[in-house]
Amino acid sequence: MTAPKTGVYICHCGTNISAMVDVEAVRDWALDELGDKGVVVSRDYPFMCSSLGQELIEKDIKEYGLERVVVGACSPHMHEKTFREASSNAGLNPYLAELVSIREQVSWVHTDKAKATEKAKAIIAGGVYRVAEHEPLEPLIAPVNNATLIVGGGIAGLTAALEIAKAGYPVHIVEREPSIGGHMAQYDKTFPTLDCAACILTPKMVDAGAHKNITLHTWSEVVDVSGSVGDFKIKVKHKPRYVVEADCTGCGICWEKCPVQVIDTGFESGLGYRKAIYTPFPQAVPKYPVLTPDDCTYFAKGTCRACEKFCPVDCIDFTQTDEFVEFNVGSILLATGFQPFDARRIESYGYGRLPNVFTSMEFERMSNAAGPTGGKIVLRDGVTEPKAVAIVHCVGSRDKNTNEYCSAVCCMQSLKFAHLVREHTKADVYECYIDMRTPGKGYDEFYNRVLEEGTQFIRGRVAEITDSLRYPEEEGHEGRLIVQVEDTLAGVKRRIPVDMVMLSTGIEPQADATEVARMFGVGCSSKGFIIERHAKLDPVATMTDGVFAAGTALGPRDIPSSVSNGAAAAATILSRIAQGEIAMEPYRASVDTERCSGCRICNDLCPFSAITFDEMAMVTNINPKLCQGCGVCVAACPANAISGSGFSHHQIMAQIDGLLSYPGGSDGRPVEEAVGATA
Amino acid sequence: MTAPMTTPQTSAMAPAVTAQPFEPLILGFTCNWCSYRAADLAGTSRIKYPDNVRLIRLMCSGRMEPEFILEGFAKGADAVIMTGCWPEDCHYRIQSVKALRRFLFLRRMLSDLGIEPARLQRFYASAAEGKRFADEMTRIVAEVKALGPIPPEIRVTLAAEPAAPAPVAEPVEVEA
Amino acid sequence: MTIQVAAPAEAEAKPRYKLAMYWASACGGCDVAVLNLGMKLIEFTERWEPVFWPAAMDGKRADVRAMDDGEIDVCLFDGGIRTDEDAEMAHLLRAKSKVLVAFGSCASEGCIPGLANQRSIEHVLAAAYDPELNDVTDGQVPNGPWESPYGELHLPTLQVRLQTLAQVVDIDYSVPGCPPETERIAEVLGAVTAALDGTGPLPPKGAVLGAGTSTVCDECKRERGVKSIKEFKRIQTLAEVDPDLCLLEQGLPCCGPAARDGCGAKCPAAGAPCIGCYGATQGVNDFGARLLSAYASVVDASEPEEIERILAGLPDTVGQFYRFSLAASLLHGGRS
């Protein structure tokens, strides 16, 4: 068979590539050296991805009757689709065009232009060799179920849910807490406008609770995801509330009568109390309470049943157990949120040891009028107002020992706290920061406002918070806290006596983030933040078709960007629903039953259950609907009976040969050896 | 008196020719979802690493056929690198483990064939670990440089043509 | 078995083709397999004139030299290319034959003698003429020409590596097996005769004749289930071998899953694991890689230490995965 007519196109990417790769040399080399591999035309262009660049290719396909196209430019993850479309516009099957990366893999990572150019040639050769083995393919079409699963009922998830529901499509929200609302419901004020969080959040919660297209699964968790792109099968566990939701009116008598006081480590961050049966907060949605058996006297001793006795509608049911519901959706949005950094991990800050060291979450509850202190800012004793308060930035952020990243919200929340302290008390406020980060609308203005309010700003990371006085001048400060910090602007070490310290804790992924990511088949960083399909151009999609993410599950961000994430995800999902079907890469494995020996080596290799064995015919079959195209069975088949479209044995072998064909052996040393040569 | 001069000249030039440092040729395999994107990230982050490695993208590290690796060695690679998702976040759930099994089997067989274990390398990189990807590339290239080229008696490439044996003198045929 | 049969009269009508069969570095099993055709062989000689067959009849290289290029219709070449003389004969017979067939495992894949490629030729000589086991006079061991007191004596020289026929010359077909099963040989000779007569299809160049395109498991009668290897066992440690169950599932490293079918799965039927003498199946570049991949894929372990422990059950990976095909492996020059 003669080599197919192939066109080679080298992109300068402005100077991104051409600065480190001699693109003209590569262009000429391809035409001179790869002629026997079918290269009939080779061009370079400043921006291949531009419409003019694409027209160049389309024109050649028509004029030269090209059968294959190889583009040397950026990563396929960036522009593979672009060049495939260009090819199919010119009547060439899109899968006969190959994009190989000479930018991410060459010009951006190497420093020796001569060698980078050599490597670029080899990569082009790899593409040319490979694409010759390609065959025309058609994308696989799958219908999209118009229902959506949203995991997490925080502000990001709620926003998306309402957008999709309003558009008229069914939404399931799964929230593991008793109520939707997420962390935002715990906040008092929101920066920089200082409007109350509850006031702007609760209406959305109510809407979501009431909307006919939205099904709430609170106090619930997703336990299994199966099926495939376009039609996922979801299994949800409803944990028992011990309350019959159908009958409950949310009157609240049960928790009034319940004799058991429990420290509320959840919503109230340990500052307040709840009962064994409770709703986390007055505006909770849904309104039904939750009974926690670990706290309940009846479950411990078999007596009490106060709630049951007093319930006017007899909706208490101690016999409830886990319930499982199943439903199918076409799209999934992961809005699983974050957990605050656990300040105990930095022992030198004394949280948990020194009573008057507080975390941001505690402070949010304390300053909240509906909170445990009724909005009074007081020490642990609950009565004493602080005369001096220190606010420590970057707790669990920008720190090699904990998290290297910036949590994005701490600076603003700290400024907010400074303002609130000044507002509620006459205390002096010291802000210890590393850098003041106030990007965003109205943020820096708020910074200036707090400056003017007289808060003292100390540039430096706090070294230690202690209650032991070391120096004579600290006499008289017994019982207070000393904040030791180096003022890097004044260049002095300071030990500041205060009554209260507020640790501005950072944002971390949920403890079970990686398990969740695995269940939904999405990639996440080793920390647990979900990885976007493209950080800039596709920021709410994941690498798994049909699964999206929004809010702090993707990484630290504030309320406005979480909300816009949610809206963006909703828009993306709606457009998929509107299309009704989606095209998938036609990368699938298939069995040549003539060649299959029925050895059953492959039978247990597929995690998607695509492989089945026909006992009668003694051959293996692969279900293309379930196959995800990983190719594990192709590589395992000893009879060479399974082949994989798109990543076939011959294509990869050809690419290997191409990549290594130039400049030949390593450091150009001849790899030939006279095997026949006699010893 | 030109004759004597030629000798020192040629001998002076000889070392320069042999002094070329060994630059290994290394073939690398990535999966489409994690390690290839790690390579992309290394690129977009402009993290530099040696240019000895040439990458091939597979959908999954579990797609790796041992034949690919042997082909790499046969066609002149001094080392081969397998990369893929961390097992816990394999895009195909559990397939990255299949790659691990084949890797261990193949590495053992290669060493039985005289190819040092260090010439078959392997690491995980999530799509977020561009730095790790570049660091590993740098580490591996250094290791292989230290190993030097694969001795020709270990590897025969397809290019190798047997030396046609010197025809032995045919006895002159005489009538019986 | 001296075959010098005058063609019976009734066969005169049809053309009689010229057949050559040569053994290079071989054990003779391939030739015996052909001789075992018995009476059938004598029938074949009605259509085939053996013009050169050192195993069974007189014949001289000089005669072959004297032939025109392509004068031999079909040459069955068995044995591997171990010495310079083997290579010389390969080149000669390629020139003189219309159709050159790599016959048997040695010529196709290097067979068991190909395992010598795992070590250096020095090791081969050192082991064969180990002075502790032999009476060697001041380190003199044979290899190549030797200057005797009366003049030079010619002795062939060993190549650094045993090669397959296809690695040395261009071949048309190959017939796998160690040796090829006699029934298959009869089929091949029948098919080739038909092809030359024009009454049957001519197989495409490079085709593998006398074998299937699947693997031995396809012919094996043993029951098999989903594969999952927890441990490799050695037969001398296995008190009972289930006569009906797949040997691999009993822990015995069987090459059946990867070895080309055509033999009738005789060894597994006899309670011995397949050792892969029919070589790699259609389209496989490297037998060892294929079998290794299959085994590794179904190893029932996820932790490196556990995988290594199971792997340790194979004391000899090269012998296990390449018993018949090391010389044809990708690392050692490939299949052509």
Place this chain on the structure above:
Amino acid sequence: MTRISIDPVTRLEGHGKIEILLDEAGDVEHTYFQIPELRGFESFCVGRPVEDMPALTNRICGVCPEAHHMAAAKAADAVYGVTVPRAGRMLRELLYNAFYVTDHATHFYVLSGPDLIMGPDAPKAERNILGVIKKVGAEVGGKVIDARKAGHRVIEIIGGRRIHPCTGVPGGMTKAISEEERDEIKALADGMIEFGSFSLELFDSMLADEAIEEIVKGDLYTHRTYYSGLVDAADKVTFYDGQIKVVAPDGEVFGQYDPKDYRDWISEKVEPWTFLKFPYLKGVGWKGLVDGKDSGIYTVAPLGRLNVASGMATPRAQEAYEKYFATLSPDGTPVHSRGATHWARLIELMQAAETVQQLVNDPEITSRDVRAIPTEVPTEGVGTVEAPRGTLTHHYWTDENGVITRVNLIVGTTNNYGPIAMSVDKAARSLISKGTIVTEGLLDRIEMGFRAYDPCFGCATHTMPGQMPMLVTIRDKDGNPLKELRRD
């Protein structure tokens, strides 16, 4: 100096080559018989699990793989110090004796037959199996092919395959035989015995022919060497297992030893001009290619076996044995004429056939108990059998995991390398003197010499038993070819 090259199938094909070098006077100065093949089993068997050896070493020789399979299996047993259960051992012997019937039949009728039955002076065109069939009748041809078939069938039933069997493993065999298979073998065994007696009768009748008698009794190939071969506990000829007995040219017993001690008794001389080695008796020493009581060279195969044993192990064969010695050496001293090997071979064929019948009728032959599981730590082991063409020894050293660390192999024909070289030399000297060369006769004699030994260089090179087509080039003192003669 004049050089004569005799190239069986010419020099370049590595099938053995003879160089005869004459001195100034035109007399034979030196003769070289070279074996130009080496595959290196001793090297590449290292590192293999010992249980793989029976299948690996089969490939040493496709003519007698059964012999290597058995020797390897026995060596593997020894490495593990395991005793094969009776039924397993009987299966091995059954396979092995059936192989003897096939192999000896092939040699006598197909290879030597043309010379013997047609007579050495018969026209070449008739000196082949078809000529034989024409002369002695088609049913004989049928008998021969049936006998070979029968043997191969038994080998296939017990060994799994006709060529390169696969069932021998450390401790026994991988499979037992079924009742049906037993009955099939029974039927075949009767045919084998019939064939054996038919062959012995045929040979008697042939002895009447003077030419044949000359071949068998004549002194052309008489070498007075030592003889060596396996004998059983009763000092009878045996093939599968026994002790090695060595007798001197005069018949005096030189010694008897357990095969595992072979290294105390024999060594192998390595010559730089041939890949094959020359075994010799250490106790006597290497004196070069000469016979006599002072030369360590010894002869094996049928001639050797019958010379060392005090008789055959089965009745019919014993009858023939007595007749053999009565005819050739009434005083019972060793028969030195190589031509007698043909007769000895048929006597062995009969013993093999009778043994097959004995074994297949043993009630225990279908027992399932054919394999013992080793319990010892593997170390080192020697496995020795009598291959049709001589004593075959496999010696393995292993690590504690049963993986081979060292191998020594002495294949059947190798033992006869010395005597064959001497016969070649003798043939040359008998016909070359003072520069006059009786060339045609030279070819005949050398060819017949080879046929008598039935050398199987399949084991070391690749010359099929009996096949020695030849080309002789006579060169003048400057090495220029004077004359070329060929055997056609």
